[in-house]
Amino acid sequence: MKLLEYQAKQQFAGAGIAIPAGRLARTPEEAEAAARELGRIAVKAQVPIGGRGKAGGIAVVDTPEDARREAARILAMDIRGYPVRSVWCETGLEIGSELYLGITLDRDRRRLVVIFSAAGGMEIEQVADESPEKVIKLWPDPFRGPQPYEIRQMAFDALAHAPALQEMRGKLAAQLVGLTQTLYGLALKLDALTCEINPLVLTPDGRLVAADGKLEIDENAEYRHKDVAAEIERDASGDEATTGEDPYEAEAKRRGLTYVHLPGGTVGCIGNGAGLAMNTLDLVKQMGGNPNNFLDIGGGANAEKVRNAFDMILQDPDVRGIFINIFGGITRGDEVARGIIQARDELGITKPIVVRMTGTREEEGRKLLQEAGITPGVSAPDAARKIVELTS
C-alpha cells in the first residue's frame, strides 16, 4: 500500500516532523486558490512512483494564474502509466543543504535499516552506486530501536563527507537523533516497509524540513491500519481503489484474485501456487510466446474461483488463448476441471484453452475435461508449446 506524497507528509506532520505548508488541489481552480493563499508555490503531481520531476510533473510558479495553467497541464499528464489525479501545492523552501533520511527493510539482514546521507536529493541512488561511503547505514536492534549514540555515529560518519556542514555537526547530530527516533517510531506504528524523507532540507536558519516523502505500508499489516487505508480510499478520485493502478490489476483486486498484468502479452496464464504460476509464465516465454498475466488461484481453489480467473483474464482483449497449469496438492483436479468447463460454457469462450493437470484427483479431472472436449496434457512444457502454437 503506497501512500502519495501528501498523504506521507500528513503522517509525518502528525508525528511532529516539519513539512512545508501545502494544499491539495484536484482542479486548476483549487491550485490557483492555493497559490493565492500561499504565494510562490511548487505544483507537484501526486503519483505513486519516482522520477516525476524529470517527467515534467513538478512546476514552480510565482502567480495564481501560472499555478492554474501549470496545474491544468500536470493534471492532464500520465506519468509512466499513472494518470495524475491531484497536485500538491506547497510553499517553496529556502534550501541550505539537501540530506537524505530513510528507513526500509533490509531483506539480507532480516532487519530494518536506517539510511542517512548528507548528499540527498534526486541523485541519491547514483550517490549510493558511485560513492557508497557517503551513504551510512544503521541496523537497529529490533527490540531496542535506534539509540542516540548510534544515530550520532551515523550522522558524524555521513557529515564527514560534507565539509560545509562540519562546523554545525554537533547541533545537526542532536537534531537527527530526535528526527530519526520519530521517523523510526512512525515506521513501526504504520508497519512501513519504506519510510523515506528525500530531500530532507536543511534550511539556512538551521531547521530540518521534509521536502518530499515516501511511505509504503506492509499489505500483510493492513488489518492494523484500516484508518489509513480508508483515508487513501476516500482521497482517491476515479474508480480505481487507490492510486492509479493498472485497471486490470484493480479489477483483479476487487475480485480477490492474486494477479499481475503484463500489458501486451497474448497468452493468459493460470497456475495454483505462486511458484508454479510464475513458472507457467516462464514456460510460455521459453516456448516463444508472450504471457499476458500472472494469476495464482492458490491452494484448494474451487470451481467458482477457476471460473472467476478465466473471466478476469479475458477482460484484456489482447489475450488470444488461456493456459491453465495445475499441480494438485490441496487443489483437486476434478474441482478445477468443473471450473474450466463452467467457464468455457457460461462465458462462451471460443479462444483456445490448454490444460496441464497432474496431482490430486487428476484422473477424475482429466476424464471430465475429455468428456467436455478439452484434451488435458501431463507435461507442462508440452502444454506450454501447444498454447503458444495455438495463439501465434
Next chain:
Amino acid sequence: MSILVNKSTKVVVQGITGREGSFHTEQMMAYGTNVVAGVVPGKGGQEHLGVPIFDTVAAAVAATGADASFIIVPPPFAADAIMESAAAGVPVVVCVTEGIPVHDMVRAKAFVDTTSSRLIGPNCPGLMTPGECKIGFIPNHVAKPGPVGIVARSGTLTYEVIQALTEGGYGQSTAVGIGGDPVLGMSFKDVLPMFAADEHTEAVVMVGEIGGSDEEDAAEHVVARGFGKPVVAFISGRTAPPGKRMGHAGAIISGNKGTAQSKIDALTKAGAGIADTIEDVVRLVGERLGAPAAR
C-alpha cells in the same frame, strides 16, 4: 538418512483445533508423523485428534518431550507463536502461516536467533523426510525415500520436483520448503550445509525464485566453497516484471536486485547445474548420480 526431522521426531501442533490445523494434523498423522501434543491457550486438559492439549508450548514440551513444533495459526498471532516455541526450547519450529506482518517477523526472527531453535518458514509448505515424518502440507503420496535433498522457496514447485524425481526413479532424503516471505527463518545457506553433512544425501536440488539475494548468498558462500555434492538449481520468475509482487510477498524484483538472471549467474559460477524446466531437474540429477537402475 535425513536432516531436521525423522521417525523419532515428536511434534507439538500450535493451532491444532482450527479447521486447517485439524485437517493437516490428520494428514500428518496419516503419513506416520508422531504428533504428541497440541497447544491452544485456554483449552489445556482437553484432547483433540487423540492427543492432549496444553495451554502453553512450555507445558506441552515438559509433558511430552516434543522436539518439533508445527505452527498453523492466523497471521496476527503467528510471530508470537514462533517466539513461544523458541522460548520453550523446541529445536525445530515450522510455521506455515501466510501473511504475517513483516515487522512482526523481524522481531520474531531476531528473537529466534538468540535461541538454539531453527525456524522453517513462515509462508512455507513445511518439510518432509519421506517414509518417516512430515510437518506441513507436502502431499502424502508423491515422495519416496532416496538420495536427493530438496530445499525450495515455493510450495507447489516443491511438490512438482518431488513428483518428477520420484517418477524418474530418484527418491529424496528430506525436502525442506523454506517459504516465500521476505523475512524467513532458515534460508538456503542454512539448509545446504546440513545436506552436505548428511551422509545419505548425495545431491541437492535448490528451487529458488525472484526477490532478495538468498540464492546468490548461498551460491557464493556455500555452493562455491567445497560443498562436495552436486547441486542442481531451478529458478522461477524469469519473466517477472520489476516492482510487482508475484504472489509470494518475497517474490519481487526491487530496482535491479533479485532478478532470476542474477541468481542463475551466481549459481552457475558456483558450479551448480541450472535446470530450465522441472523435467530438466531430473535429467541433471541423473547426469550427476547415474541412472537409477544402475544404483
